[in-house]
Amino acid sequence: MNPSTWPRLLVVDVEGNGATPPDLVEIAVVPIDGGLARPEQAKCTLVRPPHPITRFATGVHHITNQDVIGAPTWESIAEAVQQDLDGAWIAAHNASVEYTVLGRHLPAWKPAGVVDTLRLARAALPDAPKHGLDALITYTGLDTSNIPGKRHRAAYDAHVTALLLLELARGYATWDDLIKAAVPPQMPGAPGPDHEEQPLW
Known part of the structure; x- marks a missing residue:
């Protein structure tokens, strides 16, 4: 498949404040354009949430309440x-x-x-021992050495997910084949059921 023929696609990642439901504390968007991840065109920002970031959430993404004091709402x-x-x-x-x-x-x-790389990885790599992002980075041998930042920060995770998507896409001949494996049911972009023509009698 030639990813340069894909429709406009943005890889997104969000980090939350640990509330239920969560408020955003960071969002990143990395385009895939011309068949390549385009981190130089990425947009990423911290967000000041209406409620404090929990200690548990900070333990995951290392974003503190102090970090977001000057961030936009x-x-x-x-x-x-x-x-x-x-x-x-x-x-x-x-x-x-x-x-x-x-x-x-x-x-x-x-x-x-909506393309879900977790769903896609389970279909494309059924023999992988796990399908979390860290496990897939190791299993596929993705080179993340040039990605700035750290795991569980939005810009890093969006960038590595873009690379993973392009890697997984190698196993599919067409965009339609890809979305059949990658789009969860009832989400936008999910292909409808195949309707065979029914006989009249």
């Missing part, structure tokens, strides 16, 4: 984020998280489709 950037996302497919690892969180923060937004 979601209300101040929501319109710009939606403009960036409008009309595009999104991709993420365990994409239901990003889709759900972004949908709650952007109630007027709906992506063209």
Whole structure:
């Protein structure tokens, strides 16, 4: 498959404050364009949440309440984020998280489709011992040495997920084949059931 023929696709990652439901504390978007991940075109920002970041959440992504004191609120950037996302497919690892969180923060937004690299990896690499992002980085031998930042930060995770998607896509002949494996049911972009023509009698 030639990824340069794909529709506009943005790999997204979000980090939350640990609340239920979570408030955003960081969001990153990395385009895939011309068949390549484009981190130089990435957009990433911290977000000051309305409620403090929990100690547990800080333990995962290492973003502290001090880090976000000077960050913009979601209300101040929501319109710009939606403009960036409008009309595009999104991709993420365990994409239901990003889709759900972004949908709650952007109630007027709906992506063209949702590619889940976790779902895709389970289909493409059934023999992998695990399908979490760290395990897949190791299993596929992805070179992450040039990715700035650290795991569990939005820009890093979006970049590595973009590379993983391109790697997994090698096993599919067409975009349609890819989305059949990668788009969860009932999510935007999911292919409909194949309808065989029924006889009249």
